[in-house]
Amino acid sequence: MRALTWHGKHDVRVDTVDDPEILNPRDCIIKVTSTAICGSDLHLYDGYIPTMKAGDILGHEFMGEVVEIGPKSTLKKGQRVVVPFTIACGSCYHCGKHQYSACDNGLPADNQDIAQELYGQPMSGLFGYSHMTGGYAGGQAEYVRVPFSDVGPIVIPDGIEDDKVLFLSDILPTGWMAAENAQIEPGDTVAVWGCGPVGLFAVQSAFLMGAQRVIAIDHFPHRLELAKAFGAETINFEQSATYEALMEMTGGIGPDACIDSVGLEAHGFFVDNVIDQIKASTFLGTDRIHSVRQAILACRKGGRVSMPAVYGGFVDKFPLGAFMEKGLTLKTGQTHTQHYMPGLLNAILEEKIDTTFLISHRLPLEQAPEGYKMFHDNQNEVTKVVLKPGLALAAE
Amino acid sequence: MSEAEIVEARDDAPLSTAKDRAGQQAATESLIDAKGDHVVGRAVTINRPPAELYAYFRDFARLPTFMENVERIDVLDAARSHWVVKAPGGRTVEWDARITEEREGEVIAWTTEEGADVADSGRIEFRDAGARGTVVVATIAYDPPAGTIGKIVAKLFQREPAIQARRDLRRFKQLMETGEIATSSRTKAQLQEEKA
Numbered sequence: 001m002r003a004l005t006w007h008g009k010h011d012v013r014v015d016t017v018d019d020p021e022i023l024n025p026r027d028c029i030i031k032v033t034s035t036a037i038c039g040s041d042l043h044l045y046d047g048y049i050p051t052m053k054a055g056d057i058l059g060h061e062f063m064g065e066v067v068e069i070g071p072k073s074t075l076k077k078g079q080r081v082v083v084p085f086t087i088a089c090g091s092c093y094h095c096g097k098h099q100y101s102a103c104d105n106g107l108p109a110d111n112q113d114i115a116q117e118l119y120g121q122p123m124s125g126l127f128g129y130s131h132m133t134g135g136y137a138g139g140q141a142e143y144v145r146v147p148f149s150d151v152g153p154i155v156i157p158d159g160i161e162d163d164k165v166l167f168l169s170d171i172l173p174t175g176w177m178a179a180e181n182a183q184i185e186p187g188d189t190v191a192v193w194g195c196g197p198v199g200l201f202a203v204q205s206a207f208l209m210g211a212q213r214v215i216a217i218d219h220f221p222h223r224l225e226l227a228k229a230f231g232a233e234t235i236n237f238e239q240s241a242t243y244e245a246l247m248e249m250t251g252g253i254g255p256d257a258c259i260d261s262v263g264l265e266a267h268g269f270f271v272d273n274v275i276d277q278i279k280a281s282t283f284l285g286t287d288r289i290h291s292v293r294q295a296i297l298a299c300r301k302g303g304r305v306s307m308p309a310v311y312g313g314f315v316d317k318f319p320l321g322a323f324m325e326k327g328l329t330l331k332t333g334q335t336h337t338q339h340y341m342p343g344l345l346n347a348i349l350e351e352k353i354d355t356t357f358l359i360s361h362r363l364p365l366e367q368a369p370e371g372y373k374m375f376h377d378n379q380n381e382v383t384k385v386v387l388k389p390g391l392a393l394a395a396e
Numbered sequence: 397m398s399e400a401e402i403v404e405a406r407d408d409a410p411l412s413t414a415k416d417r418a419g420q421q422a423a424t425e426s427l428i429d430a431k432g433d434h435v436v437g438r439a440v441t442i443n444r445p446p447a448e449l450y451a452y453f454r455d456f457a458r459l460p461t462f463m464e465n466v467e468r469i470d471v472l473d474a475a476r477s478h479w480v481v482k483a484p485g486g487r488t489v490e491w492d493a494r495i496t497e498e499r500e501g502e503v504i505a506w507t508t509e510e511g512a513d514v515a516d517s518g519r520i521e522f523r524d525a526g527a528r529g530t531v532v533v534a535t536i537a538y539d540p541p542a543g544t545i546g547k548i549v550a551k552l553f554q555r556e557p558a559i560q561a562r563r564d565l566r567r568f569k570q571l572m573e574t575g576e577i578a579t580s581s582r583t584k585a586q587l588q589e590e591k592a
Contacts, residue, residue, distance in 0.1 A: 018583045024576040057582075072575065089574040093443050093528055108578045109464075109566035113559075125578070135580040145582055148574070 002389070003057045003141030004368040009047035010376075012058065012369050020137065020145035025072035028149035030081060034162040035062035035139045037368070037375050037385045038170060039196045044129070045372055051114060051131040059387075060085035060127040061169040062139025063162060066153075074150040081153035082345075083146055084337035085170040087125030087136060090151030100124060101334035106148075107134045123334065139169075140368055142389045154341045157349070164348055166386065167197070167355045173340035175201025175261070178308035179209055181331035182257035186210040191246055191255035191298065192232070193291040194262035195223035197358055197384055198308055202259050203232045204353065211257075215249060217242055220380040226357065246298045254300035260307045262291035296323050307332035358384045365389040412437020412535055424537045427505065427519050435537045436558040440565045443529040444572045446522040450501045452572065453520060462567035462577060464591065465560050476509075515539050516557070532568070536561055 005015045020029055038061050043049050063082040066075045075081065088095050088103035095103050106125035107115065114132045115122040125147075128138015137144065146153060156165050175198045184190060190206045192199050195218040206214050207230065216227035217235045224234040235245045246255060295305050296319050305328055323330065347353040360383045363371050371385040406414075411423035412435055424435045442449055452458060456477045460466045467488060470478040475495045483489045491512030497505035497519070507517035516538035523531040538557045567577050581587040 018585075020582045021584050023579055023581060023584065023587050026574070026576060089570075089578075091443065091573045092569075093441070096443070105570045105574050105578055108580050109563040109570065111580065112563075112566055125580070134578075137580070137582045147578065 001142040002365060003137070004059060004365065004387075005054075006044060006052055006056045006058055007054045010045060010373075012045065012372050014366050014368055015055070017055075017057070017141075020143050022068055022070045023145065024147060025070045026148050026150050027070040028066050028073045028075050028146050028153070029068035030062075030064040030083065030144055030146055030153070031067045032062050032064040032139055032142060032144060032389050033080075034064070034166045035059050035141075035365075035387045035389070036166060036169075036171075037061075037140070037371055037387070039198070040129070041372070042376055045376060049130050049132075053131060053135075056128070056130075056135070057137040057141050058128040059138035059140030060129055061166065061171065062127075062144065063156070063166050063169060064139075064144070066149075067143070069149065072150060075153065075155070080156045080158075082156060082165050082168045082341070083127070083139065083144070083153045084168075084173075084341060085127055085129075086334060086337045087127065087134060087147055088152065088338060089148050090338075095151070095338075098336055098339040100336040100338040102336075111135055126334075140365065140387055142365070152338060154345060156345070160349070163356050163359055163386065164354070165345065167201075167358070168341050168344055168348075170335065170337065171197040172201050172344055172353070172355055173337045174198045174308050174335040175203075176205045176340055176344060177333075177335050178202040178259050178261060178306050179205035179211075181304075181306035181308070181333075182206065182259055183304050183329070183331075184209040184211050184257055187212045188256040189213040189215065189250055189253075190257045190259065191215045191217065191295070192227075192259045192261060193217045193295060194260070194309065195220065195227045196261060196379075199223075199259070199261035200226055200230070200358065201355070202261055202308070203227050203230050206257075206259075207231060208352070215246065215255065222380045223383065226383065229357075242294055243298050250300070254298050254303065256300055257304045257306065258295035258299045260292045260295045260305070260309050262309050293317070293319055296326075296328060299326065299328055301326045302328070304329045304331065306330075308335070359386050361385045362391065363387055364391040410437050410439070410533075423535065427507075427517050427535060427537055435535065436561050437533065437535045438562055438565050439531055439533045440569050441525055441528055441531050442569045442572050446524050446530045447501045449530050449532060449568075449572055450504070450522050453504060453522075453568075454498075462571050463560075463564045464567065477506075532565065534561055534565060 001019045002014055003017050004012055006012055041058055066077050066079045069075055086101045087106040088100035089105040092104040101124045103124035107122050111131055111134050112122035125134030125136055127136050179202050184206055188211045190211045192202050195216050203214050203216055214232040216232040217237055218224050219236055219238045224236055228234055235242055292307055299305055365387050368387050375382045375385050411419050414420050420435055456469045457471050459469055465482045467482055468480040472478055476492060478492050480488055480490050492509040493506045494509060495506050497503055503521050505519035508515055518536040521533040525531045570577050579587055581590055
């Protein structure tokens, strides 16, 4: 089959590799019909995530048709499914509590060592996202082996096109959980850092959860326009000073809840950010965290900070004093995708949520490397690239 | 100091986590007929009842399913078994083990017979953890293969008993909770390679 493989920083290629096979009783194989490039794939593309190996197949947002099933799979051949990016067993203590991304058994035993050392306990597996998260082949390919197919993939009713449901795999549940973690109360003002897909879905979700005002912060005008279309007020941090603007816009109180959906590649030319960059490039610290720092300072006293953004390692200059003195609550985590998929699918079917606005580009799988480059170089206009393995190459 | 005195003066953490030699020694001595002077302790919680876990574990012939470095175990009689274990460099080592303690649903302990290539002994406790299932505590005493250098070599090949025990327990948990052992291989050929 053909698959998008990682070979190093800014080097991804479409290679021919062996087709996947059923290896465990609960596995299924799906033929991918749509798969997206995620903002967190750019962390891999930029070489920020350790434990990648040349030839690894990327992609954790995908859906397709079930073409093979193991004896314990509950799926049927021919069903269309969206696959959650978190690989969780459904039978351990954490899965029982619907904390799927904390699954005990999603990672192969040998791959658990690194996470155990770094984080204290191993987490769930992830598709196409380094060997620390299992080394599972990802979905930017023609076929994927899906473990625990009896608990992960969600069946999509006929007649619903891929583009409407694809984002159930990661970014929609992630944006929703970000808003849920912000514990929004009716009448709240919520600030969202980063208007990438997760940020935009967090804006949408925050309103659905009763926020009165949502303030979206970014520097890409097009992305801020998308946030505005959902009713958010905007701050372009290249035009305005974010903290000061937030304080003025909230009458000196600060937002009741702050959502950081920027993550370890915070952009922008701030002094602390530059220091972080120097440290990141000299391996002294891996994460650049201007956005979460700002969120903690701006948040109202006793407020909530939600952090869906991906952080991998260690940071310094985390404003622990402000965090403690102000009595803030910080909630974070990889998404418990399986928990949110059924409810969000219903919301899509009932047309309460539409996510198709996000897709700016649709490309054949063969053009995936161009897709990465485009997404990386022009984040203003390239809001989401969806790869379609079945799509023929455009005539030259 | 006697073992009782050492235990008396200590905190409540398992002796296998002791930083000092005396505590480690006491942990080793807590095993019946301990073989070897290195001790490793691991606790893992498995979301299944003790009786079920015990029953699976007691059938030694099935242990290679999750013990990756064990090629085969032949059950000789109710107490004795013959182990064929992978060693660094593609070799195997073999020994006979006998059960030294056995309490239905609670404890299995074993030790290698005199004259075995590798001296080790182990004890697996199954403690009822109510709604969380069972806390499985493994304590294994062993002599590092051919001293410190051997241990480093073994570690490189990931056949070091401490690493092996931790991974084996995780695989046991996966098998008991999910009915399978997680793999990120994509093809059967890759899976075989991984297990080799």
